[in-house]
Amino acid sequence: MNKILLSFGIATTVFFTGCGGSKPPETAKEESAAPAAAPTAADDANAATVTGKVSFSGEKPTPRTLDMSANPICARAHAGAPPKSEEVVVNGDGTLKNVFVWVKSGVPDRQWPVPGTPVELAQKGCMYGPHVIGVMAKQNIKIVNGDMTNHNIHPLPKINQEWNESQPPKGEDKLKSFAREEVMITVKCNVHPWMRSYIGVVNHPFFAVTGDDGTFSIKGLPPGKYTLEAWHEKYGPKDVDVTVAPKESKSVDFDFKG
């Protein structure tokens, strides 16, 4: 029987050497590389604009009802109407909401000024709002808990630093930022598994998120050839090439099929 005990001990040691000894995956550091030249704004005199619309074709999916019964505070916040998943929101005019549109390539390699105003990500009624946001790398995100319940905010980046922090009811706002460009970062709350939000982090200011009318507008773009990407959490990315002349306004439309 001593042999059995000895075998158990050896097996356990070997197992942990193999399974538990490795370090967690290395994550990107918060600090950026050596700073480049001073931030420069776009040349306003020649700036072009790209506007457009993201439409949805095919059968409109029925939004799924979220079951918030695990937390009465969350359930009470939606006493009037049952909460619906925001995974696919098709507007009344057949356009698609919550699509992140950004200039994926072609933007001049320079240091674009980072806005000093943070972008707000609220937790209200145990839902993230807005469902999709865009920020520049190193721009602050103000995370607000407007609920009378605990939330935790857990972004799942692949390039940036992952973190997981709790925020008590009506707790102090959190200011967070991501150091590197990453499209998209999923954010979840492990306390409330239905809560999902997506953050597009971009090195420049040329991005937008579609709203209730499914349109987007990207202003201040230097003349040139670009690839625009429209990203949707369920239907994935779609790319379109576009060339803009000085002061030109161009229209680019996207279509996602259900």
Next chain:
Amino acid sequence: MTNVWLHRYAVLWSFCTLFLVVAGGLVTSNDAGLSVPDWPLSYGKLMPPMEGNIFYEHGHRMVATTVGLLTIGMAIWLMRAERRRWLRNLGWTALAAVVTQGVLGGMTVIFLLPKPVSIGHACLAQLFFSTTVAVALFTSKSWSRGPRVVDDAGAPPLHWLALATCVCVFLQLALGASVRHQALGILPHVVGAMIATGMVLWLSVRVLMRQTGHDALRRSALALLFITFLQVFLGIAAYMSRLATAEAPQPMPVMVGFTVAHVAVGALTLASSVVLAIQVFRNVRHPLAEIEPEGFAVPSA
């Protein structure tokens, strides 16, 4: 002479550990692993509000604490009341395992679910449960009656077959944990299921055909066979329910139920293969024991 209360305590310990495995499965299936972002306290308290997924994560910690205390009690009881030194050592080994398990659980929280640690935590849980079942067997009345030694001349030796089955079942559980924690796809787990089920069938059928008159061996083989078939069914059900609810915005109860049952019956499969292996080693004469190695033969006068 058996200590009835020590055995009952060991059985209670085993049941609590199985419940702990279920509680751990609920944490993973509900994606609640990081709903409490700190450790060892929860939201800086001993008792946070049990809302949302905090119920699963903190509940798991509470059951784990109970099992930890029960393990300390078992180690001390064995040290004071048990004459078999190897069994006393097994009690301390169990205590070391449960402490390691607690530290691994804490590491999963602090380091945001690193896959090797999460998989290690899941695998050690299975080994620990088998240890509690073994202690319950060693302290039982039937064990105290002593072995009824029988011969088994088949090839390969039953002892090797029993050990190989335990190893295959454990590796299969490790593959399952790797699927759960998204380190591997489903294919290796499916192949592993075929191999492990094949080994269980080979061992159990051989025991049932050759040792059907031996109560301890027959019962252990039947238990292993039944639990394995149940486990295969639950595995298929868990996979199908996962596919069916893949589009749902949150974990669906049907998927959680089948998956957690699959995890718990997985623990029972390993434990029953360990019990059968122990019974084989105890009751079946090893064929090599009859062979006197040539170099050590006593020269005839």
